[in-house]
Amino acid sequence: MKILIIEDDHSIAELEKTYLDFYGYQCDIADNSDEGLALALRQDYRLIIVDVMLPGSLDGLALCAKIRKEKDVPLIIVSAKADDADKIAGLGLGIDDYITKPFNAGELVARVRAHIGRYEALTQKEAETKKNILHTRDLIIEKDSHKVFVRGKEVKFTDKEYQLLLFLAENPDIVFSKEHLFDRIWGIDAFGDISTVTVHIKKVRDKIETDPELHSHIETVWGVGYRFKG
DSSP: EEEEEEEEEEHHHHHHHHHHHHHHOOEESSHHHHHHHHHHHSSSEEEEEEEESSSSSOOHHHHHHHHHHHOSSSEEESSSOOHHHHHHHHHTOOOEEESSSSSOOOHHHHHHHHHHHHHHHHHHHHHHHHEEEEEEEEEETTTTTEEEEEEEEEEEOOOHHHHHHHHHHHTOEEEHHHHHHHHTTTTTOSSSTHHHHHHHHHHHHHHHHHSSTTOOOOSEEEEEEOOOOO
């Protein structure tokens, strides 16, 4: 788990690194804002610690603003300045924490671990949310709630229509025969025949296509079946 320390005072940087190394973090050190920015944007860090007063083309606050535009990684400012205005400015830039020098190294480690924990929990939650939302062009399917949004508006589907749409959308660019779709959605023991697939495909198209005749989402592959365009 990598952490970037951007600090021009080598004794402080090494102190931070020593404590964080002890807790299993791998630390890189940059002693100026230009090198720090390059590392921050080029590599993936779980957290970045930034001194306010840095040599280079940017001070610490401006550096954090640049990083925040590109990365969601937690940012902790460490500064010898105890001015509340700097703290407020930093938090306004999206900085996650502000520690004033001199500081207790144990406190720094505790804050680092807390921010990384929150960041990982949030990242995991966002990943789970994305996993449950299927988004393709002007179509959004929320799998948890069984809701479908077409061009930003919710559209109601029957259970079979929804299952048919979801199955095709989860398997884009694959051609499925009517027989396969009937078995998959209605079940091999279902009453009826495969003509119901054609009927349901038309109903789904009527609800999701700007022009159902254009088949921009669900394409008919003549003599074979249907394919969802990814």
